[in-house]
Amino acid sequence: MIKDVSALLAAHPVFAGMASDRLDFVAGCGWNVQFLAGEAIFRFGEHADRFFMLRSGTVSIEIRPPTGPTHRIETLGAGEVLGWSWLYPPYTWQFDARAMTDVRATAFDGTCLRDKCEQDPSLGYELMKRFARVVTARLQATRLQLLDVYGTPG
Amino acid sequence: MLPRPYRVLARRVDTRDTVTLELAPVRDRQAHRLAAPHGRSRPGQFNMLYAFGVGEIPISVSGDAADRGRLVHTIRSVGAVSEALCRLRPGDELGVRGPFGTAWPVAEAEGQDVVIVAGGIGLAPLRPALYHLLAQRERYGHVSLLYGARRPEEMLYVDELKRWRSRLDLDVLVTVDKATENWRGAVGFVTTLVRRAEMAAGSAVAMVCGPELMMRYAAAELLGRGMAAERVHVSLERNMKCGLGLCGHCQLGPSFVCRDGPVFSFASVRDLLQTPEV
Numbered sequence: 001m002i003k004d005v006s007a008l009l010a011a012h013p014v015f016a017g018m019a020s021d022r023l024d025f026v027a028g029c030g031w032n033v034q035f036l037a038g039e040a041i042f043r044f045g046e047h048a049d050r051f052f053m054l055r056s057g058t059v060s061i062e063i064r065p066p067t068g069p070t071h072r073i074e075t076l077g078a079g080e081v082l083g084w085s086w087l088y089p090p091y092t093w094q095f096d097a098r099a100m101t102d103v104r105a106t107a108f109d110g111t112c113l114r115d116k117c118e119q120d121p122s123l124g125y126e127l128m129k130r131f132a133r134v135v136t137a138r139l140q141a142t143r144l145q146l147l148d149v150y151g152t153p154g
Numbered sequence: 155m156l157p158r159p160y161r162v163l164a165r166r167v168d169t170r171d172t173v174t175l176e177l178a179p180v181r182d183r184q185a186h187r188l189a190a191p192h193g194r195s196r197p198g199q200f201n202m203l204y205a206f207g208v209g210e211i212p213i214s215v216s217g218d219a220a221d222r223g224r225l226v227h228t229i230r231s232v233g234a235v236s237e238a239l240c241r242l243r244p245g246d247e248l249g250v251r252g253p254f255g256t257a258w259p260v261a262e263a264e265g266q267d268v269v270i271v272a273g274g275i276g277l278a279p280l281r282p283a284l285y286h287l288l289a290q291r292e293r294y295g296h297v298s299l300l301y302g303a304r305r306p307e308e309m310l311y312v313d314e315l316k317r318w319r320s321r322l323d324l325d326v327l328v329t330v331d332k333a334t335e336n337w338r339g340a341v342g343f344v345t346t347l348v349r350r351a352e353m354a355a356g357s358a359v360a361m362v363c364g365p366e367l368m369m370r371y372a373a374a375e376l377l378g379r380g381m382a383a384e385r386v387h388v389s390l391e392r393n394m395k396c397g398l399g400l401c402g403h404c405q406l407g408p409s410f411v412c413r414d415g416p417v418f419s420f421a422s423v424r425d426l427l428q429t430p431e432v
Contacts, residue, residue, distance in 0.1 A: 150274035150304040
């Protein structure tokens with residue numbers, strides 16, 4: 001199981017090039033999960049103690065206003081990382097995540113990883129750098145969404 | 155240089171502000187013969203469309219370049235001339251000059267994977283390239299269409315997109331910036347689709363069309379996947395007047411977009427696209 005997850009991680013851009021002992025360590029904090037279409041994966045405000053590597057299916061990142069319809073901000077699919085709030089204080093989810101289709105994923109225990117990062121700052125720095133890439137890519141895509149570039153010029 | 159008279163055969167409303175017109179040459183009233191047939195366009199080229207009494211603007215050919223019997227143009231109403239063109243009805247006449255400009259590198263792409271990235275109305279100039287790829291499907295490797303629009307109701311050619319999605323030899327990935335509640339597809343900027351596209355990045359060819367900012371970031375994503383800038387092609391838009399590279403209105407650095415473009419390799423325009431006021 002660990003070797004399977006290590007191979008999955010090694011093939012992913014976020015973990016590409018990571019030393020095999022570290023990959024095995026991260027893989028040791030992982031387990032496979034499934035969600036049915038429509039099922040909540042996490043909700044805004046809940047404790048963020050994990051992240052997911054999506055293996056199949058589609059996940060919607062959403063925000064629910066007090067009244068009116070839910071706003072779908074982004075969708076993620078196979079090969080993408082879901083969740084980074086486990087790595088940054090206050091360790092609470094900032095949005096809702098819901099399975100739009102049946103989803104298969106590998107979940108990783110963020111609390112366990114954070115503890116290891118405290119003990120091994122070099123690992124912590126490496127994970128921070130790698131997840132910062134995910135965060136900045138999402139931030140950039142969100143900025144472009146906000147620019148509304150398809151709007152009427154002028 | 156003179157516009158030839160064409161008549162609107164059919165008009166289809168694509169979105170709130172966009173229509174597609176099918177055009178055919180008008181019979182010459184004095185000589186009782188058809189006006190000189192329009193030269194065959196290559197995918198990516200454009201015509202100057204003249205709304206009589208209003209003005210003339212460049213509009214990309216959006217129909218099948220192999221179809222010699224009619225011209226197809228998709229027009230978004232964003233100004234006086236485009237608004238006048240969008241108001242035309244079957245039977246109305248307009249002037250046509252062209253075709254002008256460079257084409258998508260469909261011949262160079264033979265034997266390779268092809269990634270088409272379209273944003274908003276940018277799908278219109280790419281549609282002839284896709285028709286060509288699908289007509290000669292066996293000559294190409296993996297073909298992907300990545301299409302982003304602002305909202306689901308602002309997507310072009312929805313019926314065709316559905317047909318293309320049902321093909322086993324074409325990957326169609328669609329995303330919108332803002333989803334409505336009943337939208338079941340992807341949400342996010344079109345650049346997010348690039349990382350999901352299947353391709354041999356070292357040899358694939360990309361054709362990108364949409365707002366300039368979208369093309370710049372889409373190209374960056376493609377380069378991030380390992381593509382060379384020479385293999386990424388973009389279609390640019392500037393204020394074109396003559397269509398022949400004579401008047402200078404559409405100058406972009408050392409090039410005239412009407413003559414040397416609209417299709418350029420990203421390598422040749424990358425620096426210019428980041429230069430203010432060019």
